[in-house]
Structure formats: structure tokens, C-alpha cells
Amino acid sequence: MLTVGDKFPALKLPVQQGVSALPNGETIDLGETNGKWKVVFFWPMDFTFVCPTEIVGYNDIKEDLSLRDAVLIGGSCDTAFVHYAWRKSDERLENADFPWIADNSKKLASALGIVNEEAGVAYRATFIVDPNNVIQHVTVNSLNVGRNPAEALRVLDALQTDDLCPCNWHKGEEVLDPKA
Template identity: 35%
Template structure:
């Protein structure tokens, strides 16, 4: 069942705030009141994961300029996140919040938990300021994600929210034409 259009479920977890080099508590309420991007990944000290998280960091300033905060989540603890940050060239660049989910609650809430392995799948969720999921993507373990695609999705979601009755077509970029779905367009695109 898709989470798109549904409000996120309650959670409370410990996290490592890489940009501030401190441990913090994060709840579902922290993801509300602004745009949030939640990036699940299988595990710290792995192979594809650091390439993805570094790519998200490379776009982090853009996400912040667009009013979004980024949260990465794995079933590791916040202590392991700190150790990984201290020992990985790619992860040491991160400035965003790394949530630990050893209870697997958040991974279950977002339906990305591989129950057999006890690890999160590569899930990406775009959450609006009301705490409602606007976009969701889940990739197989061997398929890394591209954060530039996430930037475009965030801009499109923000545009649609600010312009009710309009829709962003495929490959929409900021400033390009949108659609106003209506009876007049049926069969004409």
C-alpha cells in the first residue's frame, strides 16, 4: 500500500547531527512545518550507501535554500553513525541529520524494512509541511539514487502545493510550462 498522500506515523529516535557534531532526539513532529526529505539506506560502513549520502550532501545547500531538511535513516544506532562520520571520507562531509533506527520502528512506519535482514531498503520520501508524504521511491540494494532527481521532485511538489489546479508534466523544470488538468485536455496530450 502506498504512503503517498498519507501522514507520517509517530516516532521518536536518537540521531547524530553531523553538521553540529552532536546527538539529538528527533520525532515525527520535527518533520512537520517544513519540507522534509527522508533517505533510508541499508547500513553504515557499506558500499553504495556512502555514495548516495555524499550525493545528497552535494545537493544539501539547494535543499536548504528550498526550505527542506534532510534526514538519513538506517537501523544502525546514532553511535555507529558518529563512528562512520569520523572514519569515512564520503560520510565525513555530511552536515545533515543521521537518524538511528535500531528498534526498526521508523523503517516499519515507512514500509521499507526488510524483515529477514533487519535492514532498511533504499527508500526516499518527500514530506510536505503538513507531514504528508508527497513522493516515495524504493530501490533495490544495488541501485543507487541520484539526488538531482530529488531536487526536481521537491521543486515540483512545492509548485503544485502553491498552485492548486496545476500539475507538473514529465521532466518539468522550474519555470517551464505546467498543465491545468481539465476536460479540455482529455486525449489532447
Template identity: 40%
Template structure:
């Protein structure tokens, strides 16, 4: 079975978040709301801080959409705090960073690079029922775009809230959607 449509697997991870003590996050904490798991290879690297900064610039908007963001790497929560305290870009971020040094999350999401101990660059969007709705995975050198992530989340939320409707390519909130039917076959 593919990962889209599958359930979030049980996990427990120690998190770092600016202004808070270390705390535990589990799969139960995620249920009942939308969530983004934003995997990146490692702290103190190159493409990762640019992606995380871009995501951070959209964090308030995602919060307004009812979405919590979890940045995840196979580093420890201590490493996440040290990176936050020493990097200008990372120091601005307010979402939780999950430590995955035991590789539980990277294994659950099937993004662990065998033999390397690092996670692939991958994004997962989980709905309030704990179902994986969206996945994006790129190679090491290709960063992600938070604008596109927000667009996809809005589309996923629209489809969830409007059964029988689908969002066509490049759909933006407020634009026309489609109601799949025999009448549309061959006419789009």
C-alpha cells in the same frame, strides 16, 4: 491505503549530526516544513556512501528550498558518528543521521526487510502538513540520484503552491505546467 498521501506516523529517534551532541528528532519536529527521509541499508557499506555523498552535495540547495534531510538506517546513532569520523565521504555530510535500531521508522515507512533487520533503499518526501508526497525505492545495488530528487521536490512544492496546476514529465522549475481540464483530454 497506499503510502502516498498518508500521514507521517509518530516516531522518536536519536540523531547524530556533525558538530552537535546527540539529539532527539520526533514527528513533531518535522511538521511545518518539507522533509526528506533517506533510508539506506547500513553504515560502512558500498553504494550507501556514494548516495549520501551525492545527497550531501545538494544539501545547501535543499535547505534553500526549505527542506530538511534525515538519513536513516537501522544502525545506532553511535554507529553513525563512528562512520562520520572514519569515512572521508560521510565525514563531509552535515545533515542529521537517525538511528533506527528498534526499526520504528523502517516499519512506519514499510521499508524494513523482514528477517534481515535492514531498511530498503528508499526516499520519502514529506510536506509541511506531514503528508507523504513522493516515494522512491530501489533494489540493493541501484543508487539514487539527488538531482532528480531536487527536481521532484521543486515540482511537489510548485503543485502545492499552485492549486489546479500539475507538472508534466521531466518538468524543470520555470517551465510550462498544465491545468488539467476536459479541453486537454486526448490532446496531449
């Protein structure tokens, strides 16, 4: 599995966003950073139970990420058409307005090392990637345990300080000063 310090795979993959039209070959270039941080999270598969709670939770922090020069990207090993159908079936997901990678070839999930071979799906993995496309944080959960998007935001805040941040540190709190 790729980890902190590794380059995030610079792949160009199918992506689905919005429900105004059927997917039509749209792609996302993960090598492009445009000087921004990325929070990339994978869920096991569409039309399940835990996954929509996470998608909605990450969508809830999308604007906070934007204020921190970070973009939100989600994905699973489903196709763009399955993503589209799932979004159309659930208003909460329809409103989750960020790109959903359609990694049905498992090219990205395999490169990241997050495929659960037995289930044939991706683990619940979150990667925080800096503007140089270097992974700065990784969390991976089992298939049945949802994540806390607020924790991803907290970690991004800490990473962006370039300081020593103690346990449970939140933006605006004092950082550690080893010289004090």
C-alpha cells in the same frame, strides 16, 4: 508500506549529527515540521559500498533543499555510535552535515514498511513530506541500486508548484494548462 497521502510517523528517535563529540542521547522529533518540507531517505546500513555514494549525493543537494524550505534527514537501522564511527572513518561522510536517524530499533523503518525482512535492514527508500507531515512522494529501490538525489530535488520542485508538471519537467519550465 506508507505511501502518498499517508501521515509520516511522528516518532521521536535517536539521531547523530557531526563528529565533534560522541553521541549523547540526541533525538529528532519527526512530528515537528516547523513549516518545512522534509526529504527523508534511508540506506540499508553503514560501512557499505553504495550507501556512501548516496549520502554524499544527498548532501550535495542539501543547500538546494534549504532554498526550497526543505530539510534533509537520513537514516539507517544502525546505532548513533555506528553512525559516528562511520562518519569519523570517511571525510566525505564527516562533511555530510545533516541529521542521521539511528533507527536500530527499526521503529521508523517498520512503521514506514521499508524493512527487508530477509536482510534485516531498510530498503533504499526516499520520502518527500509536506509541511503538514503528509507524504507526497515515495521511491524505494532494491538493496543494490543507488538513487538519484537530483530526481528527489526535481520532484520536490514539481510538488511545490501545485500545477500539472509533465514528464521530465524541471523548475522554470512551463507547466501544463489543461484549459489551453
